[in-house]
Amino acid sequence: MNNNGEVIEILRSHIPSFECTKGCHDCCGPVTASAEEMRRLPVKTDAEHEAALEEFNCVHLGPHGCTVYGERPLICRLFGTTPRLACPNGCRPEEMVDENIEKLVHHFNRNTRQVLV
Structure with a gap:
């Protein structure tokens, strides 16, 4: 596993579910992901990407929710675990993500x- 893969695994382990x-599926809009995260996801066609974007959805959103839930990008995992990415339905973990972990996710995404996706 490369360094980014290790960072992703560490960050994932600290984001509560x-x-x-x-x-x-309010959080299932188009998002960005690192190249390492993309390698973990099924490849979609340009037509599938375009169709999802027209609906302002993620290309991996299926009729029953996220089709890649176990491998979803860090930003998807962060949604609902912090007041800055709050769930519109008020869903949240018992304990929100540590602010330092949230900062590290954003730092990883920026860098x-x-x-x-």
Whole structure:
């Protein structure tokens, strides 16, 4: 695993999870991810990307939610775990993400090549 892969795993381990509102996909808009995160996701066609963007959705959003939930990018994992990316339905983990971990996720995203998912 390369250094970015190790950083991703460490950050993932520190982002709390929580139960979402069933059927809600409010956080599933287009996002960016690092090249390492993209390598972990299924490749989608240009047509699939364009169709998702027309709906302002993530290309990995399926009829029953995220089709890549276990490998979703860091920014997706962060959604709902911090007041700065609050869930519009009020869902949240029992304990919000540590502010330093949130800063590290944003630092990682700023300092790695990001591509549109």
